Amino acid sequence: MLGTIEIPLSFLRLLLGVALLAIPAYVYYLYDRQSLRGLAVSVGRMLVQMAVLGACLWAVWTVDSFWLTQLWLAIMSLVSAVVVCRRARLSQRLLPWIAIGTFVGVLILLLYLLWVVVRPAEPLSARWVVPVAGVLIGHVMTTNIYALSVFYRRLQTNRDEYETLMGNGRSHLRALAPFFGCALQAMARPAVAYLSVTGLLAMPLLLSGELLAGLEPVGAVMLTVLLIVASLTASVLVLLFVLFLADRYTFDRRGNLLNVIQDKENQAAD
Numbered sequence: 003m004l005g006t007i008e009i010p011l012s013f014l015r016l017l018l019g020v021a022l023l024a025i026p027a028y029v030y031y032l033y034d035r036q037s038l039r040g041l042a043v044s045v046g047r048m049l050v051q052m053a054v055l056g057a058c059l060w061a062v063w064t065v066d067s068f069w070l071t072q073l074w075l076a077i078m079s080l081v082s083a084v085v086v087c088r089r090a091r092l093s094q095r096l097l098p099w100i101a102i103g104t105f106v107g108v109l110i111l112l113l114y115l116l117w118v119v120v121r122p123a124e125p126l127s128a129r130w131v132v133p134v135a136g137v138l139i140g141h142v143m144t145t146n147i148y149a150l151s152v153f154y155r156r157l158q159t160n161r162d163e164y165e166t167l168m169g170n171g172r173s174h175l176r177a178l179a180p181f182f183g184c185a186l187q188a189m190a191r192p193a194v195a196y197l198s199v200t201g202l203l204a205m206p207l208l209l210s211g212e213l214l215a216g217l218e219p220v221g222a223v224m225l226t227v228l229l230i231v232a233s234l235t236a237s238v239l240v241l242l243f244v245l246f247l248a249d250r251y252t253f254d255r256r257g258n259l260l261n262v263i264q265d266k267e268n269q270a271a272d
Contacts, residue, residue: 020049023045026041027041027042058074059132062074062128062132063128063129063132065128066127066128066129067128068126070128071126071128071131071132071135074132074135075105075108075109075112075131075135075139076101076105078135078136078139079101079102079104079105079108079139080101082100082101082104082139082142082143082146083097083098083100083101083104084097085143085147086100086143086146086147086150087100089147089151090146090147090150090151090154091151091263091264092150092151092154092262092263092264093251093261093262093263093264094264095251095262096248096251096252096262099244099247099248099251100146100150100244100248102243102247103240103241103243103244103246103247103248104139104142104143104146104240104243104244106240106243107142107236107239107240107242107243108135108138108139108142108236108240110239111138111232111235111236111239112131112134112135112138114232115134115228115229115232116130116131116134119228120225120228134229134232137229137233138229138232138233138236141233141234141236141237142233142236142237142240144192145189145192145193145237145241146237146240146241146244148188148189148191148192149185149186149188149189149237149241150185150241150244151188152184152185152187152188153181153182153184153185153188153245154252154262154263155263156181156184156185157178157181157252157259158259158261158262158263160181161259163180164177164178164181164259167180174253178245182245185241185245186238186241189237189238189241193234193237209222209223209226212225212226248262
């Protein structure tokens with residue numbers, strides 16, 4: 003059973019903790035004043051985002067409704083899709099399909115993990131759904147940025163390869179297989195880099211949070227392993243869903259590739 007611990011934090015103590023930023027700010031002021039403004043802006047954004055997130059989590063925790071948690075999951079999927087489109091520089095017409103693919107893939111893994119594997123007393127409570135879904139969406143968002151960017155850019159620059167495969171009698175899906183393989187390779191790089199240092203060289207943030215929440219060490223390690231495995235599975239599942247849903251907006255009725263990359267030169271042309 004997952005226990006909880008109360009941390010008696012007040013706003014005064016929070017300010018005392020945030021005051022630690024004076025140390026790096028002073029060092030930047032002495033040696034790299036140009037970066038000091040960027041640091042201040044980043045910290046300000048972080049504080050605003052955490053304040054908004056805290057208010058949302060407080061509302062979800064207080065109401066603890068299945069439909070409210072699903073609404074939260076849908077909103078987070080949409081936000082994730084916006085970030086993916088912006089950082090991967092993809093057309094906005096792909097945004098809804100990235101959001102839907104993320105929502106469906108994460109929901110499937112979430113229900114399997116909570117209903118079949120972990121099986122807590124209240125698997126659909128906000129206490130379980132929100133943090134587990136947050137871990138899955140965060141990982142999926144990172145991998146989608148790499149995978150979708152590589153997939154569409156390689157497809158755009160190697161259009162002749164796709165057309166040659168189609169001309170030689172390959173089906174549409176088989177002609178896309180080499181590009182999908184490149185996307186999987188791009189997705190695997192950050193995952194491999196993370197897993198190579200997890201445990202021995204660095205304690206996962208997930209494990210630290212579980213220990214702070216009061217879970218005993220063995221149970222925390224087991225839950226961390228499950229979440230990492232579910233995150234890797236969700237990244238592949240979501241990529242499949244997104245590419246399937248967005249396929250009709252990537253090619254026209256004749257099978258010709260459309261421009262879905264929004265680089266600076268393409269934006270200027272549009």
